Amino acid sequence: VAKFGRHRSPGRKSGDGFSTAVASVLGVDGKPTGAAFLISETDLLTCAHVVTRALRLPDFLCAAPDTRVKLEFPLANPPAIRYATVVPSAWQPERRDESGDVARLRLVDHAPASAHPLRLVQSDQFFGHKFEAFGFPASTGRTGSWFNGDVRGNVRAGWMELVASERGHPIEEGFSGAPVRDQRTHHVVGMVVAYDQEREGCGYMIPSRLLPAVKRTWLEVLQWVFTAVAAGVGRVLREVRKHWLRALAALVEAVALFAVLTPVVRPAPTCSQPVVVRVAASPDGLGAYQSVASEYEQWVADRHNGCRAVSLYVYPVAPVYDASAVPAGTGPSGLTYTGVNPDVWLSGAAVTLDDIQRFESEAHLAYQQIASTPLVLAVPRRLVNDERDSKDRRGTRLWSELFRRASLSAGEAGGRGLTGAGWSVVRPDPVTSLVGRLATAKFYNLAGDVAQARHDIEQPIEDAQDAGGYPLGDDSALLCRQRTLAGVTGSAAIITTEQAVIRYNLGLPIGGNCTGQSKPDADVRLAAFYPADTPTIDQVVVQLMWPDPMQGSAVRRAASDFRQWITGTEGKTALLSDGDLRPLGYTLDPSDENLLTDNGALPEWPFNHDLSGPVPPSTQHAVLKLYGAAHIPGRVLVALDMSGSMRTAAGDRRRTRFQIALDGVKASLKLMGGDDEFGLGLFSTALPDGVQMAVTLGQRANAQDAAVDNVRAQVVPNGDTPLYRAIDTGIKTVRAPGGSNRPQRRAVVVLTDGQDTASRTLRPDVSGGTRARVFVVAIGEASCGIPALAAVTSDTGGQCFTAEASTVDQTLNALFETLWDKGDA
C-alpha cells in the first residue's frame, strides 16, 4: 500500500454542497498533498500523512505538528484560501499495522460562506451502491478531480477497498483525505487514505466508524430528531388512511411477534473467565511477541462470539547462564526463577534447537521451529559505499572474508579480490551470546593456532570495542550503545541478526533496557550484509508440560492451541508483521518485501544459496575453547560495599547480602584463567580511608579463596557508602601495570546496595589512561538510574545491572564468564 499515485484525471463537476466542503491541503511548494473536508463550522478531517507531507515532516510523526497548514477551497464561491492548525488531541499518526493516519484541522478563521460541513454516517450498506470522492491528484493540481466506483470488503486495520468503475477515475496521489460519498444516500461514509501500488484503480478508505465522532449541538440534534419523527409519522398516517385493514393486520402481527421474541432476546451475555496461559519470552523480542500474542487473543475471541476465551501473559525471562551446560543454555528449570512456571516459551536468540532437544530429559515438552533470522554484519549506512559494497551484501563473501575486508583499511588490497573497507567490527560475547558464538564459529580457523586467532580476530575486535565504548554483552547491548553513538566517530559494524537490524532501523525496543525511540536518521541506520555461509538463529516455540496441579488441562489445551496457531498461516503473518521474523515456509508478498528493504534488509536472502546448516555443539565447544585461549585476559578488581545495610538478610534469610555476594565472588574464582588477575576491595566509612584492599590484585592462587573466606567469616558490615571514592580508587588500581605481559581487559566490578552517601563532591575520574571498564551490580535499594553511575558505566564500556540480592551470586557468575580468560586451552 502506498500513499501516492500515478494517474491523470480531469475535473468534471463544479461546486455542489459536497465538493464545496472539500479543501486542498497545500504543501510548502504550493502544490496539494491531499484533501481535507469540513466536518463542523471550524474543523476539517484529513489524513495525518497529508499534513506531514505538506509540512515536509516524517510520516510517522508521533506528536502533532504545531505549524499552520495552508488550505484552499477551490469550489467555494468564491474560491478561498484558509489556514488551519492541527488539533493535538485528535492527532493519530499512522501505526505499523496501518491503523491511525487521521488528523483533525481547526480553521484559524471562519470557513468560506458557501462551504458547509459534511455529515459522517456509519454505514454497512455498500453492496450495489456507487460512491464518489473529490480529491486533488497531481495531474489536475489545485483544480481537483472526481473518483467513481465501488466500495468492497474490509482489509487490514478496518480499511475498506475502493475500486474504480470502468468509466470512473482511479484513486491517485492527492486523493488522500478526500471524503467518500454514497451516491444513493448522499452520506459521507469514509475518507480516502491510500492507493494500491500493485492493482491499478484500487485504493482504500477509512470507514466513518473509525473516524473521530463529530459532536452536534443540542439544537442540531433536536432539529434532526424532529424532522425524522415528523417525516415518519406523516408517512405512517398516510399509509394507514389508504390501507387501514392491512395496517390493523400488521399491528396484530407485530404484537404477536413481540410476545414470542421477548423471552428469546436477551442482552449480550457476559463471557466466562478466560484461561490464563503463561508465556515466557526472550527479552530481546518481548515487544514483538506481545503483539503476536494480542493477535492470537483476538483470533480466539473472533471464534467465541467476541469473548476473550484465552489470555496470554507474556513476560520477559532473561537466560540464566548455566556454567555446567556448555554451550550456555536455559533449561526449563532455569525459567522458573521468577516464580512463574511458563506454559509456553518463545526462546528468541537464547538457545539452539540442539539445546532444546537436550532439555527434553529435564521436562516433558513439545517444540516447533516457527521462524528464523539470519546472522548479518550490520554496517552504519554512512560507511556503506553502494557502488563498492552492494555486491558484498548479497551473499558473495564468506564470514571470514567479510571480516577480513572490514578489518583492512579502506582501499587496502587483501588478496583474492578483497579490497579493504576500513570498518571496525564489534561482536557479542561468544560465551554468553549465541549470536556471538555462531558468528565466531564462522570466522575462526579452528585448525589454526591461538596466536593467529588472537592477532587476526580478537585484538581488532577488542580495539573496536574499546574505541566505541561498546559493552561486553549480547548484540542487544551493542545495538543499544550504537543508538547512543548515533553516527559519532567510533561507531562500528555490528554482528547481529537481521531481525535486530530491522527493529533498530524502525526505532523499536531492542531488548533489555533499550527502549524504543523515533526512527534513526538515514545515515546512522544500519545496512545488513549477508555472508554466503551465514547461519540462522532458530526461533522456537516450546510448550512445557508441568505436572498437575501446576498446570490444569484447560491451560495445557490452550497452550497447545497457541503453539499450533503460531505455526499456521495467521501466526506466520503475525510473526512477520509484528515480529520482523521470517516464518518458515512463508512466501513474502510485496508489502513484506517493502518492510525488509526499507529497513536495511534484503528480501532475496538466501540468494539461491543452500542454507548453511546448524553449527554442531562440538564445533561450538571448539570455538569456546579457542576463544578462551585467544581472547584478552582480565585484570579485575571487585569493590564490595561493606556499609551497614549489607547486613540485611536476603533470600531464605540464612545469609546476608554481604555473604551472598562473597559466595558469588568465590565461586567465580573457579572460572579464572592462567593469565587473569583478581583483587577484592571493601568500601565503607567504617574503614580508615573509606576503601581498603582485602585481596591484592594478582594471578590465581589458593590464598585468594582463603582470604575471601576470612572476610566472610570476620567482617561485619557497618558504616556509610563512599561509592564514588571506591570506583575512583578501583579505576586507578586496575590501571596500574599487572603481572601479565599480554594486553589485559581491565575492569572494576562494584557491588552495592545503596547510593553514595559519603564521597561529597568526588566523582570517578575516567578520563585518559588505559580503558578500565566499570561494572556496577546494584542490589536492594541501589539504583542504576543515578546519572553519575549511568555515566561512569556507559562511558567506560561497562554496564550497570540491577540484581536480586538473593541471586546476586548468579549475576556475578555470568559477568565473570565474560571477563575471565579461559586460558586453559
Place this chain on the structure above:
Amino acid sequence: VTSGQHFWRDRLPHPLWLGMTAGVVIGALLTLGGVAIVRHSDDDPLGPSGTMVMLSGDDDSPNQERHALKDLWNALYPNHKVELHEVKQGTRGQFAQMVNEAADIYNLDVIWTPKLVEGGYLRPLDMSRLPKGFLGGFLEKPLSTGRYRGTQWALPFNTNVGLMFYRSDLVTPPKNVKGVPQIDWQTVQQAARGLPALQQKDPNIAAAYTSQLQDNEGLTVNGFEAIWAAGGDIVDQSGRIRFDPTVWQAGLTRLAIPRVDSQGPDLVLRGSENLDEVLSRDRFGSGRTVFMRNWPIEYGNLLAANPKFPVGVALLPGPSALGGADLAIAKHSRYPRAAQALIQFLTADSSQRLLMERGGYAATRTSVYDDPAVQQKLPDLSVIKEAIAEARMRPVTPFYDRFSKVFSEAASAAIRLGGALDPRLGDDLTKALQGR
C-alpha cells in the same frame, strides 16, 4: 592477602528491636491462644498438621518483614508451618501464576478478589472462628476490598494509597482545609515553570514530576487518578463506564510525555513512559524530579538507600486509587483452619504494627494509626490515613484484567500523543467489562 586490621566487630541487636520482637511474640500468642481456648472441637484447633504454601508477590520492603512474620509463625506453630512462594512479577504476572498453581493461601492484589471468586478459587472466611470485634478493628475501605457479593472472602494484609513525594529542600507543600499537606497540579506546574531556579539548588533536577507511566497496572492507576483529579469518573455505581473524552483527556494531558522537539522546562520527566514503581523511585531518589507519585513503601526504600535524602509526602491532587493486598484461603486447601488462623495472625494489631513500622507497609488496623508511639515514629501517618479515607476503589469486576489492559494501552498511547484518546475507548471498555 588480607589486611590485618580489626575494623570489624560483632554487634548485638538493638534493645528496641528485642523489645519489639518480644511484643510481637506475646501479642501473637495472646491472639492465637484465644483461638485455642475458644475452640475445643478437635485435638488440634488448627486442624491437620502439614506445611502450607502461601503464594505472594515479592516482599519489597527494606527489611523483608513479611518473611520475619512467617518465621515467627513457623516458630510458634511447627505443625502448621507455611512456605512463602514469591512471584517476582508485577500484578498481572502474580495473577497468572495464582490461577495456575496450587496454594493454601493467596496474598493477592485487591483487584483480583472478584476474579478469583468467580473462577472458583477461593473459600469464604469462616466468620464464626474470628474473635468478636476482630473485623471492626479494620479500616473500612481496605476491609471492603475482600468483600464480594456480600461475602467476606479475604482480609486486608496491607493497604496502599498513592502519595505525592516531594523534595523537602526545594518545596513546602500547601495544606488543605483539614490541615493535611496536599500538592495540587498548579503546584507541580509552578515547579515546572521554575525549574531553572530549582536547578541552581540541585543541578540534577530535569523535570517537575515523574510517576509509574509504563504500560501496565501502574499506568492504569495513574490514569484513573489523573481523571479523578480532573473531575471525571471511570465507572458509575452500577458499574457502567463514564467515558467523557474531554475530561479524560484533560486528566491524561497532565501526564503527557514532552515532545522530542519541545524545549522544556519539562513537567513530566522524559522517559517516564518506561518507569514502574522501582524505576520511578530511582529517578526521584537520584534527584531527577521535584515530585513523584508512588506508594508509601517507597518512603522507607528511599531512606534506606540514602538516609539523608530530603523527602516529604503529601496527598495527591485528587483521590488515590486504593491498592493493597488481601489474604484469602484457597478453595482446595487441605488446611483451611490453619490458613485462617495464619491470616488472622498476619492481620492482627501486633503484626500490622510491625509491618508498618519496620516494613513501610500501610497498616489495615485502626489501632496502628491511633498508637502515639507509631505516630511519633512515622510523621507521615496522618497523610496516609487521610489518603486512605479519600481513596477510591478501582472497578470491582471479574474482568478487571481485560479492563485494565484496554485502559492502560489507551492511556499509554494518549500520554505519548499529548493526551489524545481514541474516541472508541468508551465502547472498548464497556466490552472489556463483559470479557470481550
